[in-house]
Amino acid sequence: MTDAQTRTRTPRPSRAERREEILSAATRVFGSKGYHASSLVDVAEQVGITHAGVLHHFGSKDKLLLAVLEYRHRIDIEHLEGKPGGLDLFRHLVNLNIERRGIVQAYAVLTGESVTDGHPAAPWVRNRFATLRADIAQALREIVDAEVAAAREAGEDAEPVGIGDAELDRAASAVIGAMDGLQVQWLLDPAAVDLAETTAFAIEAILAATLAGARRPRPLD
Amino acid sequence: MTDAQTRTRTPRPSRAERREEILSAATRVFGSKGYHASSLVDVAEQVGITHAGVLHHFGSKDKLLLAVLEYRHRIDIEHLEGKPGGLDLFRHLVNLNIERRGIVQAYAVLTGESVTDGHPAAPWVRNRFATLRADIAQALREIVDAEVAAAREAGEDAEPVGIGDAELDRAASAVIGAMDGLQVQWLLDPAAVDLAETTAFAIEAILAATLAGARRPRPLD
DNA sequence: CCACACATACTTACCGGTTAGTAAGGGCCA
DNA sequence: TGGCCCTTACTAACCGGTAAGTATGTGTGG
Numbered sequence: 454m455t456d457a458q459t460r461t462r463t464p465r466p467s468r469a470e471r472r473e474e475i476l477s478a479a480t481r482v483f484g485s486k487g488y489h490a491s492s493l494v495d496v497a498e499q500v501g502i503t504h505a506g507v508l509h510h511f512g513s514k515d516k517l518l519l520a521v522l523e524y525r526h527r528i529d530i531e532h533l534e535g536k537p538g539g540l541d542l543f544r545h546l547v548n549l550n551i552e553r554r555g556i557v558q559a560y561a562v563l564t565g566e567s568v569t570d571g572h573p574a575a576p577w578v579r580n581r582f583a584t585l586r587a588d589i590a591q592a593l594r595e596i597v598d599a600e601v602a603a604a605r606e607a608g609e610d611a612e613p614v615g616i617g618d619a620e621l622d623r624a625a626s627a628v629i630g631a632m633d634g635l636q637v638q639w640l641l642d643p644a645a646v647d648l649a650e651t652t653a654f655a656i657e658a659i660l661a662a663t664l665a666g667a668r669r670p671r672p673l674d
Numbered sequence: 675m676t677d678a679q680t681r682t683r684t685p686r687p688s689r690a691e692r693r694e695e696i697l698s699a700a701t702r703v704f705g706s707k708g709y710h711a712s713s714l715v716d717v718a719e720q721v722g723i724t725h726a727g728v729l730h731h732f733g734s735k736d737k738l739l740l741a742v743l744e745y746r747h748r749i750d751i752e753h754l755e756g757k758p759g760g761l762d763l764f765r766h767l768v769n770l771n772i773e774r775r776g777i778v779q780a781y782a783v784l785t786g787e788s789v790t791d792g793h794p795a796a797p798w799v800r801n802r803f804a805t806l807r808a809d810i811a812q813a814l815r816e817i818v819d820a821e822v823a824a825a826r827e828a829g830e831d832a833e834p835v836g837i838g839d840a841e842l843d844r845a846a847s848a849v850i851g852a853m854d855g856l857q858v859q860w861l862l863d864p865a866a867v868d869l870a871e872t873t874a875f876a877i878e879a880i881l882a883a884t885l886a887g888a889r890r891p892r893p894l895d
Numbered sequence: 896c897c898a899c900a901c902a903t904a905c906t907t908a909c910c911g912g913t914t915a916g917t918a919a920g921g922g923c924c925a
Numbered sequence: 926t927g928g929c930c931c932t933t934a935c936t937a938a939c940c941g942g943t944a945a946g947t948a949t950g951t952g953t954g955g
Contacts, residue, residue: 486790487710487787487790489708489710489711490790558789561786562786562787562789564786564858565785565786565787565789565858566708566786566787568779568782568786568858568861568862569706569707569708569783570706570707575862578862579862579863582859582862582863583863583866623871623872623875624875626859626866626867626872627856627872627875627876627879629859630851630852630853630854630856630857630858630859630872630876631848631851631852631855631876632851632855633851633854633855634850634851634855634856635847635848635851635855637785637786637789637851637854638803638847638851640789641788641789641796641799641800641803642800642803642804645803645804645807647844650844651844651847651848651851654844655848655851655876655880658848658879658880658882658884659876659880661879661883661886662878662882662883665882
């Protein structure tokens, strides 16, 4: 009151700032130890408060987890800006994971944990997979359509039968699966797996197989 | 004492039988709830004893976990008998997972959980990945060699440059990753993913890309 | 065939520690 | 002064692990 410096001197974090601090800490803790193995005390002492202080902001541990997931999702789409389509989406996905090991670990741990019975993150993860599957299928559709159109324009003799939604969904699931599975291997043994290279290889392989299926009626079997 | 029925009436399970009962129950519990979220009481009451009885047989919760992993591994290789090589290995791997959802869940949960800091199952899972990677790389080697030899014999003009171990390891990692990642998606939403079909598709795609790489110097980039 | 010695399998009881969540009050800031 | 942030203090539950006692065997010597 006496002077104006109180305004910016020791700005006690506003509610929103404090919440972000807690969310950031919780992301770190949940990511490194998993949800069940983490405690509110772990999270709280990283922010410099007590675990009751955390509960003051988020009510319960489950609610904090969901807030963390939403928080990460919000960050992700902020970094994404204008959603890339087609091949750019895959380039983006490959690069995204290399940036920070912590983020990869958080996703891998929480995703793996979510398949346990009645896990609070299960609905969120399920929904995330569905969205991701749809986005990737859409990107694949763009690539396949462009490729088929190019082949047709070039006057190829192959019949451009196109490709159904089921095949695209299948390919999208395979892409997501390869990415997630490789992340786990990489986290456990970084020296044994080159994450970026192997992920790119797997995606290219699936993409090539999908394109092949778009031209021929059926590849093999 | 008065009669002889005491001898065979309630034949208390032998040590080996009891241990198997506990291991089976622990597999079920750890698989459905994860390791950290499970308690020895959970396991014990499925066998009809107390948690101290479980500790009598296995010493500690960590040792029980490791015993469960070894137990499952032993069952797996018993079912495998003479190790199949080449394409048979992949057929086996695809079919293995469809048999029982519980087993898939146990592997998925424990594998995902193992990437947390200092998890007791981490060394075991890491070693399992290494072994699996080597086995699959070997199977791929057989397939590629056979294919290249056939192409050469057919007098193709393509240069059969063969393929290096690094490429095989990369492909093997991709195969394992796709399998594991698809299992997680399937566990979370069985209606959204056809596990067998999508896994087969992914493996075929990676196999085709590997074979393509064995003929041409480099596919794309 | 039996009695005794011993080992095994388990139970009951308890320990120290940790958990999420609640209640109430203190202190800072407008 | 009044409201918000957070701490202190606490509860009830649960955890893995230990210790000690008990029932159920099983092997052995007479």
